[in-house]
Amino acid sequence: MTEGAGYWAAAHYTYYWKLTPNQRASLKSREPLLYVASNVVQRVKPGDVLWMLNVHLGNLYLIGRLLVEFVVDNTDLAMELVDPQTDVWYEADWYAIANRYQAEPMREVDITPLAGALQFESGRFQLDLENGIQIGQVRGLRELTADSASLLEQVWYDDEYTPDDIQDYLELVEDDRAYNEGKTVIRTLRERQRNRNLVEDAKAQFRAQHGHLYCEGCGFSFQDVYGVEYIEAHHIEQMASLDGERQTAISDLVMLCSNCHRMVHTRTPPLTLEELRYLIKKRNADYSQKIEDE
Structure with missing residues (x-):
């Protein structure tokens, strides 16, 4: 090796x-x-x-x-x-x-x-x-x-x-x-053209509702671990699938950490938030069972 x-x-x-x-x-x-x-x-x-x-x-x-x-x-x-x-x-x-x-x-x-x-x-x-x-x-x-x-x-x-x-x-x-x-x-x-105000407004609304930014998939908080407030906004409907311009609402975005954001894009179409949470829950359950068996 x-x-x-x-x-x-x-x-x-x-x-x-x-x-x-x-x-x-x-x-x-x-x-x-x-x-x-x-x-x-x-x-x-x-x-x-x-x-x-x-x-x-x-x-x-x-x-x-x-x-x-x-x-x-x-x-x-x-x-x-x-x-x-x-x-x-x-x-x-x-x-x-x-x-x-x-x-x-x-x-x-x-x-x-x-x-x-x-x-x-x-x-x-x-x-x-x-x-x-x-x-x-x-x-x-x-x-x-x-x-x-x-x-x-x-x-x-x-x-x-x-x-x-x-x-x-x-x-x-x-x-x-x-x-x-x-x-x-x-x-x-260069990233495909987006309304950056939408992303910032979505993060601000999430922060106001929950007190801080964290991943809606796994719950990870950059603020808690690194002391830096950071999160990525995932568009539920991918822009590449759209024909021309359209209006996007804050409800069309979910907050994800970098790892979860990459995971949802390992499939086309991307995993839904519910599918991502199910994978994480199942993986954690399997790991806990493995520890108990040992």
Whole structure:
């Protein structure tokens, strides 16, 4: 097993995945990404993130995100980390394994319009798109810059991202690298336009009713734990599903902590507040029973 520097020293990598029929079926059914089998992932450390890419009909797709918990070689240990009854095993020299309870469902996100924004620490700084998106440019393991990693994080967790509305998301800036002088590149993602007053009013109303801000899913309070008042507002009806403008009421928002907000977006359409609470309640009950059994 490789030694890791810890989650605080995480690197983000892209990795091209030529999908087998079984993997394509797993993607279609949004099964969790439990591991990546490859001969090149030995350089990945626990806490790093693997972004799985695929090219289809000239388009670039983001199809999975894996937070690495272990990197193991082809030994019995690797076999023990994968359930042979439910998981398909692929032969490789190395395996990047996700925490089974934190594994995220696979899905297909078209990031073709963002291809020019991707910047890498290794190899060519940017993709050469003169002849379109070529598999050879994204094949293998490539480390992303911090800005590009942040860009993919925002796209992956934003159900409101749509390639058709790309101009609502992108901001053009001048690249300041000497060897790429004057070239305009796409670097930052801008949130879809929202009424920020609505979010602030919703938080103010919640604070007035309950005394402080806390997660309506799990009850977590940033104020109690960190001494900082913070919460995220989740739109019950996703803006990407709307046609044009509409009026949104405060009752259309729920207050969620960062973890719960990400969890509700692991499914399309997102989990409802009731479904989220049920999952948390069931998980807590299962954990309590496990403690009693021990």
